[in-house]
Amino acid sequence: MTILETLGDLGGLLLGFFLTIAVLSFVLKDNPMYRLTVHMLIGVSAGYAVVVLIRDVFSPLFESLLEERSVNTFFWIVPLILTLLLLAKAFPRTAWVGNISMAALIGIGAAVSLVGAIAGTLVPQILVQYQEALLGLVVALLAIFALAYFFFAARLNREGDVVVSSWYPFVASGGRVVITIALAGLFAAVLSTSLVLLTQRLSFFIEEFGILFENLLS
C-alpha cells in the first residue's frame, strides 16, 4: 500500500469519523452539524440511487435494444411510453398525462400486493392458528383486548345518560397491558439494535485506525 493510498484511506476514515461524531452530537441537541450530516446522507443516497438505476436498469436495457432488434424489442415501446408520460408529471400543466402511468403502476402494484397478502400472509397465518388452537385463541383474545382499549363509544339510555358496559373497563385495562407489553418489546429491540450499531461503529473505527497506524508505522 502506497502512501497516497494510506492517506486516502486516512482521509476517508477521518471524514467518516467526523460525520459519525456529528450524528452523535444530536445527543446534546439539534445542531447544524447534525443537520448537515443528515442532509448529506439523504442527498448522497438519492444521488447514488440514480446512478445505480442508470447503471443497472437503463443502460443495460438500451444496450440490449440497440444490439439486438427483434420482435421483443418492440414490446419495450410500451414501458418506454409510460416512462415518458410519467416524466410529464414534473410539470403542472402536463401532470395529468402522467396519470396513465401512475394508474398502471398503482393498479398493478395493488393487485400483486393484494394477491401476495392473501396467499402469503392471511391464509398461512390463519392455518397456523388453526393448527395451534390454543395459541390462536390467546392471540385472538389479546387482540380483542387491545382493540377494546380504542373503543370510545357508548350508548344512551332512555334518560339520555351515557351508559358504559360493566365489562368494558376491565377489557380496556387488559388491552392497555397488552399494548404496553408489545410496545415495550419493540422498544427494547430497537434500543438493542441501536446499541449494536453504536458498538459496531466504535469497533470499526478502532479496528481501522489500528490498521492505519500499523501501515504508517511500517
Next chain:
Amino acid sequence: MINCPQCQTDNEIGREVCISCGSALPGLDEIVCSNCQSINPAYLPVCLECGTALHQPEEATTESGKPGESRENSEDQPVFAEESDEQTPIEDVDWLEELKHVTEPLDTGSETGVEDASIPDWVQDVNADPEETGDPRLLGSLQEIEAEEEQNEAAVEPEALTRDSSIVDSEFEAGDVNEPTQGRATEGEATKPAGLDPAEDQPRLPVTAELSRTMPLASHHEIDGLPEQLAKENLPDWLDEVDQPPREPAVSEGLDDAADVPGLEELIDEVAALGQRESLLYDEAFTPKSEAEEILITDLPPDAPDWLVEIMDESAEKRELEDSDIERTEVEVLGSQSLSEDDDLAPETEDEQEASPVDEAVAITAAVVAARITDQRDDDSKVIEDTESLQEDEISTGLPQQEVDESLVEAKELIAMLEELPESEGQSDILSPGLESDATLTSADIPDWLQAIQPKDLGGEGFDQVNAPVEADGPLAGLTGVIPVTATLAISKTRRTDTHYQMTKEQKQQVALLQRLTQAEQVETDSEKPKGAGVTSIQFRLIVGTILLLVILAGLFLPSIEGIMPGSANVYVPEGAVEAFDVTDSLGGRPALVAFEYTPAMAGELDVVAEVYLRHLSEQNSPVLTVSQVAAGVPMAERMVEQTEISQHLALGLLPGEATGVRYLGTCIEESIECDLVTSKELDNDVNEMLSQVGLIIVLAADRESLISWIEQVGSQSEVPIVAGVSQAMGPIAAPFLASGQLVGSLDGLPGAAAYESNFVGSSGVASELLASTILAQWMIILALAGASIYFGMQAMRQRTWR
C-alpha cells in the same frame, strides 16, 4: 300626506295603515308610484317598475306650504346612509342605469339641452302645464308657491346674509340640489343640515352637504329643525336672525322660472339624487383610513350590492378623468370658499345676471357633477389603495369576479355619462372669482349648542380645535377642526353570530362521554414530575453518553468479560438460528439467492448477519446470486461478497418494481423459465440454469416491507426455503412467519448471528466480539435505569413527605 295605494285616501304622515281601508301605507322613506301603485324608496326620482317620476310637483309645493310636514319628510328622506344600511336594499336599485337613459337625450340635445324632442315622455307628462292639463292640485300648488315666494321676498334678510350675492346662494342651492328633499324644502323653507340634528346618529353627508357645512352663513337658515327651546336659548343672535323666512335667492328664482321648462326640475332632482348617492357611497368607501372605517369596510355584507362594488371599482377609472375639461378650481369655489367673500362671487356682468334659468340650472348641475368627479380625482391615489383593499374585501364577501368586472364596466359608463353632462358657458365665469379669496378665508364660528352635540371622540373633551390639522384637500381645504367624515359614517356593527354550530343535547352527552373516557389518560403535570436537582438536561445527556461509550469500549477491549457477564452468545441459541443453520448446511453446493435489503444505515448489525451466512455458504462452496430492491443494497452485496471471499458469485443487481419485480423473479426461480431480461439484464443460459437450481433464499432485511414482499411474492409460489436475517427490532415481525413455516429460519440481529457463528461455524468472529460489548452496554443500561428509578423514587417520596 301619504296617499293610500288601495283606496287613494290621503293619510297623515306617520300613519302605518290607511285610515279608510286599513291597508298598509308606505313608510316615510317610501313613496307610491302614481302610475303603477308600486312602492319605491323615497329617494328614487323615478319608479323602479314603470319609470314614472315619483316626486310630482304638487308634493313639493304641498310640503313647502306645511313646514312641519316638510321638516319631517326632510328628516326622513335625506338620511341616505341609514336607509342604505338598514331599510332599503340598495342592491336592488338600478336607478343609475335608468337615470342614464333618462338623461342621455338631454345631454345630447341642443345647447340648452331641454328641447322637447329630447325630453322623455314621462318628463313631459310630469312637467306639463297645469293650466293646460287642468289638474286642480297642480294649480293649487303653484298658487301656494307663488304666495310663498312673495312672502320670502318681503322677508328681511340678516345683514350678513344681505351681503350674499345670488352666486353664493346659487352655491348653496347647488349643494342642496344634491339632496332632493332638502333642495325642495329650501325653496319654501329652511332645511336642517344633515348631521346637526342629534337625532341623526350617523349623519352621512354627501359632498355637497359637506360643502354646506363649511359655509357658516349659508347654513344659518337651516336650524329650523332644532327644538324650539334649544333654538331660543342657545342660538346666537346672528343665528337667531336667520330663523326667519329665507330670502329668495337669485338662483332659486331662476329655478322657479326653470320649473316652467319641461323636464328641467326632474333633471335637477335626478342629478341631485345621483350626486347624493354617489357622494355618500364615495365618502363611505374612500374617506381616509380610520379604525372606525376599518370596521365599516370589513363589515361589508356578503350580499353587498353591485353598485357598492361598482363605486369601489370606479376609482380605477379616475385617471381617465385627468383630461376632463372640468377644472378643480371651479369645484373648490363650490366647496371651500367662504361666504364672506361673496362680493367677489357676485355676478359681474349683466349677461350672467340675465342668464336664462335653464342655463343656470344646468350650470349648477354641471358644477355638482364636476364637484363629484374632481373630488374623486383628488383622492385618486388613495382611491387606488382603497380599491385594492376593497377588492380583497370583495373576495371575502364572496362576490364573484365576474360581477366585479361587470360593475367596473358599468362604472365606466356612469363616469362617461357624467362627463357628457352639459356645461354652462357662464359657469366658470360665475364661480371663478372666488379663487382669489383663499387668503381671506375666515375660520368658522361653531356655536355652543353645536359643540355640545358634537361627539366626544370628534370634538368633545380633549379635542383641540385650534391645533387640529388643517384640511389639505377636498372641499374642506383650509379649514381646521373638521370633523372626520369617516368617523361619522362608521357604524360599528356587531358581527352576526352563526347559529349553525349550536350543540345539541346528544352532542353534549357525547362530549361528556369522551371526557369520562379520557380522564384515565391524564398524565401527571410537569409540576409533579421530579426533576434532577442541579443537573441540566444537556449535562445529564453528556454523562449518560460518556458512560455508555466507556462501557462499550470496555466490552471491546476486555473480552474476558464475555464469560463473566450473563447474556453471552454461548448461553442461548435461538430456535430460528438452529433452523437457518440446518437449511444452509444442507444446500450441498446448490446455489443460494441472497437478497440484501438494507442500507448502510443498518449495516452495523446486518453486515454481521450477512457475514455468517456468506461464510457458511462459502464453506459449502455454494454459488451465490445477490440481488437487492434498494439501490444502496447493491454495493452492500458487493462488499460483503468480496469480504467473505465467495468463489462463485453472480450479482443480479437492482431489482426494480418492488412486489411486482420480486414476483417476477420468483416465477423465474420456480418455473425454471428463461428470464431473459430479469432486472433489465440479459441473462445467459448459465444464469438461467443457476436460477432454476436455487436451493435457498436468504433475505437480509432491515424493514418490514422488504421481508414481507419476499415471503408473500416468492414464498407463496415457490418451494424454495426462505431464511431471514433481520435486525433485532425486526425479530418480532419475523416471528409469526417463522412460526407458520413460511420462514424456515431466522437470525435476529447480533445475538442470532453470534449464536450461529460460535455454535455452528465453530469460530468466534466479529459477531461474538460485538455481542460481548453490547451485552455489557445493556447491563449498564439496566443499572442506570435501576439507579435512576431509585433516585427519582426517593426524591418523589421526599416531596410527598414535605407536603
